[in-house]
Amino acid sequence: MEFCFLRILKLTMKVLVMLLLFLGNIKNSTAYFSSSSEATMHTNNWAVLVCTSRFWFNYRHMANTLSLYRTVKRLGIPDERIILMLADDMACNARNKYPAQVFNNENHRLNLYGDNVEVDYRGYEVTVENFLRVLTGRHETAVPRSKRLLSDEGSHILLYMTGHGGDEFLKFQDSEELQSHDLADAVKQMKEKGRFKELLIMVDTCQASTLFSQLQSPGVLAIGSSMKGENSYSHHLDSDVGVSVVDRFTFYTLAFFERLNIYDNASLSSLFNSYNPNLLMSTAYYRRDLYQRHLEEVPVTNFFGSVMETIHTDSAYTSLTNKNFGGAKTKTFLGQSFSSSDINSVRNSDDEDQFNNLTAEEDQHDEAGQCIFCAMDSGHLWSFILGNVITHESVDFFVCYGLVLMLPLLVFSTWLSL
Amino acid sequence: MTKKKKVQWFWMWVIGSVTLRLILVYFPRNLNLSSRPEVSTPLTSLRRLAEGYWLKRSSMSPYAGSMYHGSPLLLTFLGPLTVTRIEGQPDQLLCSLVFVIADVISATLIRAAGRSLQAAYSSSLKVIGLHQLSETSEVLPSGDFAALVYLWNPFTIIACVGLSTSAIENLVVVLSLYGACKRLASLAAFGWVLATHLSLYPSILIIPVILLLGYGPDAPPRKLFQQRIKLEVGNSSSIGSNNLKEELKDQSSVLKVFAWRLVVHFFIWILLWSSYVLVLCGIYLQKHGGLQELYRRTYGFILTIPDLSPNIGVLWYFFAEVFDFFRSFFLMVFHGNILLMIMPLALRLNHRPCFLAFVYIVISSLLKSYPSVGDSALYLGLLGLFSYELKDIRFSFLLFAGYVGVSLLSPVMHNLWIWRGTGNANFYYATAIAYALFQVALVIECVNCMLNHDRMVTKLTTTKLKDAKS
Numbered sequence: 094m095e096f097c098f099l100r101i102l103k104l105t106m107k108v109l110v111m112l113l114l115f116l117g118n119i120k121n122s123t124a125y126f127s128s129s130s131e132a133t134m135h136t137n138n139w140a141v142l143v144c145t146s147r148f149w150f151n152y153r154h155m156a157n158t159l160s161l162y163r164t165v166k167r168l169g170i171p172d173e174r175i176i177l178m179l180a181d182d183m184a185c186n187a188r189n190k191y192p193a194q195v196f197n198n199e200n201h202r203l204n205l206y207g208d209n210v211e212v213d214y215r216g217y218e219v220t221v222e223n224f225l226r227v228l229t230g231r232h233e234t235a236v237p238r239s240k241r242l243l244s245d246e247g248s249h250i251l252l253y254m255t256g257h258g259g260d261e262f263l264k265f266q267d268s269e270e271l272q273s274h275d276l277a278d279a280v281k282q283m284k285e286k287g288r289f290k291e292l293l294i295m296v297d298t299c300q301a302s303t304l305f306s307q308l309q310s311p312g313v314l315a316i317g318s319s320m321k322g323e324n325s326y327s328h329h330l331d332s333d334v335g336v337s338v339v340d341r342f343t344f345y346t347l348a349f350f351e352r353l354n355i356y357d358n359a360s361l362s363s364l365f366n367s368y369n370p371n372l373l374m375s376t377a378y379y380r381r382d383l384y385q386r387h388l389e390e391v392p393v394t395n396f397f398g399s400v401m402e403t404i405h406t407d408s409a410y411t412s413l414t415n416k417n418f419g420g421a422k423t424k425t426f427l428g429q430s431f432s433s434s435d436i437n438s439v440r441n442s443d444d445e446d447q448f449n450n451l452t453a454e455e456d457q458h459d460e461a462g463q464c465i466f467c468a469m470d471s472g473h474l475w476s477f478i479l480g481n482v483i484t485h486e487s488v489d490f491f492v493c494y495g496l497v498l499m500l501p502l503l504v505f506s507t508w509l510s511l
Numbered sequence: 512m513t514k515k516k517k518v519q520w521f522w523m524w525v526i527g528s529v530t531l532r533l534i535l536v537y538f539p540r541n542l543n544l545s546s547r548p549e550v551s552t553p554l555t556s557l558r559r560l561a562e563g564y565w566l567k568r569s570s571m572s573p574y575a576g577s578m579y580h581g582s583p584l585l586l587t588f589l590g591p592l593t594v595t596r597i598e599g600q601p602d603q604l605l606c607s608l609v610f611v612i613a614d615v616i617s618a619t620l621i622r623a624a625g626r627s628l629q630a631a632y633s634s635s636l637k638v639i640g641l642h643q644l645s646e647t648s649e650v651l652p653s654g655d656f657a658a659l660v661y662l663w664n665p666f667t668i669i670a671c672v673g674l675s676t677s678a679i680e681n682l683v684v685v686l687s688l689y690g691a692c693k694r695l696a697s698l699a700a701f702g703w704v705l706a707t708h709l710s711l712y713p714s715i716l717i718i719p720v721i722l723l724l725g726y727g728p729d730a731p732p733r734k735l736f737q738q739r740i741k742l743e744v745g746n747s748s749s750i751g752s753n754n755l756k757e758e759l760k761d762q763s764s765v766l767k768v769f770a771w772r773l774v775v776h777f778f779i780w781i782l783l784w785s786s787y788v789l790v791l792c793g794i795y796l797q798k799h800g801g802l803q804e805l806y807r808r809t810y811g812f813i814l815t816i817p818d819l820s821p822n823i824g825v826l827w828y829f830f831a832e833v834f835d836f837f838r839s840f841f842l843m844v845f846h847g848n849i850l851l852m853i854m855p856l857a858l859r860l861n862h863r864p865c866f867l868a869f870v871y872i873v874i875s876s877l878l879k880s881y882p883s884v885g886d887s888a889l890y891l892g893l894l895g896l897f898s899y900e901l902k903d904i905r906f907s908f909l910l911f912a913g914y915v916g917v918s919l920l921s922p923v924m925h926n927l928w929i930w931r932g933t934g935n936a937n938f939y940y941a942t943a944i945a946y947a948l949f950q951v952a953l954v955i956e957c958v959n960c961m962l963n964h965d966r967m968v969t970k971l972t973t974t975k976l977k978d979a980k981s
Contacts, residue, residue: 488794492587495791499701502787506697507690510776 133290136247138399140165140175143224145256145265147181152336153327155183156197157255157297157343159205164350165251166209168398176227176242178214180256180266190334197339197347199331213240221271228252228279230288246287251295251396255343258298260321261306277307284310291384293361293396297342299324302378314384316365318342319375326374341373355398362388521655525618528662529611535672536607544673549823549921552881554580554710554813557593557606557674564590572799574808577818582709582809583795584788585676603674610671610678617678617685617892618658624689625654625896628865631728632899639731639739639972640979648899661892665918670885677885680709684889687716688868691723696773699724700780708788711813712875715849718857719871722864724777725769729863729897731968742976814846816880821939823921824882825947828940849878859962866900866961869893873954877947884918887950894957900964904956913949917942 144158294315301317327337368377563579636645687702706713876886927934
């Protein structure tokens, strides 16, 4: 009997320990997940657009990247947050019949290389090493800021790669390869360094979806233009320029985006569902197991644009200490969590309440410490000054009072010495 | 008669100058005058004051970041005015109004000081027996003239419209001189304390103010009075009236003796006012380093000149372009130059303390660390007070043309250097040197002319005495 009892006891102990560990793990992992994606707020958007092919007959890869560049800029991401890497120069290529112009359609409606194109890595600077350095942020000291991906843990990054690729690799400059595990390692480093909140990888090459097969970091969404064993095809040939000018996947992506403007909130799922395998002549495969949110809820401008909420205030030089901290205004402010513990304000909330109670008549938006306030009820003023001389407003009032008092003192003293 | 006519026209001219300033204020963004280096320096710029005010309201020291380097009292006074905006009116309208009012008050103070100066001078000329000279000295009301010169001087208008706090600095300097002319110790002390507090250089005006309080306003050299008294005593002794002799002896004692009581009162009032001002500043800055921080950031900034942005002075070029290695040496040379000139000028011109103040102001605005056109506005206005003595000034047209030329060329050279890039710092510094040269020429000429006037008066008196004796 006792032996049975002991056995049962041991068993229950084991079960309890296992339960505790299991729960602890879950708690940890949920904490990890929640700390990664829910605690930080989405503050900015970045885009890294890479074209990896050189030579004139790879015109379409350049046009792909430039089309995405144009879209992303049109929807709001500024040049400071776009890293554009173009492996060759098509616009000023000797074989370009239209110098300084790059088209992605044979109707030549859009000049993608018009004004305002800022290329960060050009020509032979587009290497696997530089690409990985951009992603992980491990640069030499002399690299300028415009060539760095300066994202933080609140950034959403769009990573678009196009060129020639294959099973688990992407070809750079016809001489080297980026392999899928390199990309996965780089993304893992980025996650550990807190360089992104969410990452969307879009690849337009042959067998594109093999490139992100090794990814394991949470918060990453990836879509490729074709699956393993499939090629991605160009859309059409421009007989005037002489080469194919755009790839199918990018063409239909652009067709989706050209209907949008900065205010639309089309979701990612509508984007991903818009790819028709018959038209693409390949299957656009996307990977969403690492991405927590539902694709119907995520607007495309979370990655492809930069929609920021702006709050209009009337006064010019209002200090933060004068605003209501818990007010509705600061809640919707995209990004910085304005909790009162974050701001290094000297003022106590108690004093603020006291001050607010004392000067209940005044408008909350007026600045404190104006000389005009010296015309206030002097009884309140004196009691306040005598009460706590240390707080800010009383100091300002006191000095203001003292300054104003100088004049009658002067008149009196002059009268005395007359 | 002449004075009465001038009074009507005087107030019309004042109103005209105020209207002109208001018209200029309503131009878009004050004609961008506040961005000119000749107008706004790191010490007088209103934009920096607004920044300091914002910093203070964000619970930081107003001197953080090396933007604001002025007095905390100005911050309390002008700070709220920089932030209040009235619908439909230009920005900084209230501050511009404050500066316009300061200019008008300075002009009235100059006028009153000029009146008392002129009255005292003509009466002292009468005492030494030059009645004709005394009457000619009263023909032109120099007080009104100086006030109108001050108001209508383009430099003053530019400094006022360009939102430079030099209008207030000039006001307190003029206030102290006025108080001293009227022998009001507390007013003079107030003006001097505030002027020193706002910018360091008016501290050298303590000597002319003491002399003004002690001996009274400008007068011919004192030995002439003694000669006259001796002559009168001699005459009266020959007539033989003892009472008259004693009266004249009293007169002589009054003229010779320095009014020590008034000066002691002056020092007591200086102590009172300066402690008042310092206590207020200390309370204002108690969380941000107190008075030491104040001195480090205001006086320390003025004396060590860390900000080398170009201005119309002569110092920035030395440190920026030429001699950073000898920085301390040049700082000592330039500031010592001001200090070394104090004693000799005081000894030579101690009978004319108001003129001495004028010379000190010219020298300090020439050699100060961050000069602006507001400083020239002050001394050019005060120049009008001595229009009678300086009527024989030589090179007046050359100096006038020089001032006009420099004030026109200096913005051009600045534009060529900074905006177009076709010039370099030497272009701009050349105009700064020319400006300094013209100021030096002006002050030398003025002192020369004043001394010639004194010599003329001495000669006339001695000839009269000789005639009287013989």
